[in-house]
Amino acid sequence: MADLLSAPKPPRARLRELLRAAAEGSPLLAPGAYDALSARLIEQAGFDVVYMTGFGTTASLIGRPDVGLLTATEMADNARRIVAAVDVPVIADADTGYGNAINVLRTVAAYEQAGVAGLHLEDQVMPKKCGHMSGKAVIGADEMVGKIKAAVAARRDPDLVIIARTDAAAVEGLDAAIARARAYAGAGADVLFVEAPTSEDDIARVAAELRGVAPLVFNWAEGGRTPALSLGRITELGFSLVLYPIGALLAATAGIRALLDTVRKDGTPAAALPDVPTFGEFTDLIGLPEISELEQRFRP
Template sequence: MSKVKALRELINSGKIISAPGAYDVWSAKLIENAGFDVAYMTGYGVSASVLGRPDIGLMTFSEVAMMAKNIAFATNIPIIADCDTGFGNTLNVIRCVEEFEAAGVAAIQLEDQLMPKRCGHMEGKVVIPKEEMVAKIRAAAYARKDPDFVIIARTDARAANSFDDAMDRAKAYVEAGADVIFFEAPQSVEEIKTVAATLKVPLISNMVENGKTPLLSEKELQELGYRIVIYPLVALYAATKAVMNTLDVLKGSGSIENCLENGVDFPTFNNAISLPELRRLEESFYNK
């Protein structure tokens, strides 16, 4: 089964999909190795990984597309790719869909912010007119070759304008052809419930540490009707803390021996990165 078809079936299963955020290829592999069925390629994390800069619209189309291609190639689970605003107008969105679908991802997320965009839980967001985003979604639906390729429409209008405007936009995006709605940054449990009760389509919930949205469990979100929950920052923040702490120990002690308990060992890492399997494959061509 293709990864695109697999994601569609997961969405239609009624069981909530848990998708931690991958900020590079290795983090995506670790998500897969941990047993998750889907990974979410986080723009916030990719910006940090590739540029060492915040998620404020600095990533180029080619940089994001290359990361998506590398992650999709290296993993066997469906990848949801954060494609920001689609990198331009409707024609740019068409190219975006073509390239990301060809790259092997199972879904793309397009948002209605004005470029340069901002992380969904940052201040200062501005959204484009609803009609412009509707046209982008129509273009995305037009461009996909595989009808199972998932188009996710995200609205940031809750913070930029109002809750009611965001709801109105979400309904319009569904009519335009979006398969999944990402209502970004509801600010209370009541708003989370209202979104789910009103929008009778698959929904994404974004659980961000210390963000604007109350943190709910997967069980709670599934009971409300959400189909996907993403954790875009959990791996990035955990890795950042672990590396910072380990480097502090190394800097302070001047000995790698004091850092050993903070990391995996050489054999463990080699096993995780599939070295034994690749060695066996390599040898198989000599033992015919």
């Protein structure tokens, strides 16, 4: 867990090490965080990496769906808060890069300054939509190649992981999506992400045709269009990184609803309190003991 006085650590180098290890064994698991608190909980649960979900960021910041409503600044600011809350590497959703290749230059710089260890860019038309929604549209493959080249050129730390995501499977078919992924790898992407295949056969084909090209992402989108494969099957297919983007967000929503239902029915939250952390437990997990120690250390 992030310490207020801890020395800076190289999370980008650690992410590359973790991805290399994943290529030889089990994939790296990255639950989705939508804010600093959920990121801390993911780290405390023992995960080696946190994924900043764009879907969850949009829902938590403005209470709206993931349809391209947030700006690059809002997304980068959320990434900065999440990075500051944890010591593990953070991979962040950077949507389309928020414009053309020139905008991508600025987006990558902002995310790198925020401290993320990796980010993914997608080839949707702006404003984009969640990859598991209908009605998506994609830009031309050549334009996206230029945006990936811009991302690679913009990074100052060579350990920053650039993930190229294609949403073309739902628009142009799986053949086109695989061809795009190959082109994006040729442009310098470190990791490939074919979004929303809709059958296990399609997932297996993505893995078979791209596994030797670059490490691959499997997006285990809770309730999305992609079949919910077991971790064993995902490992067998050779994916290096598995995202669980919105499970924490959905669980938090269910918990809040349950507590509010209790208050509405009973007039107090008393009946719901046995199912939630105590006040003391919660202040401990968000770092109050550390603050108390620092207060003693710097007391006049």
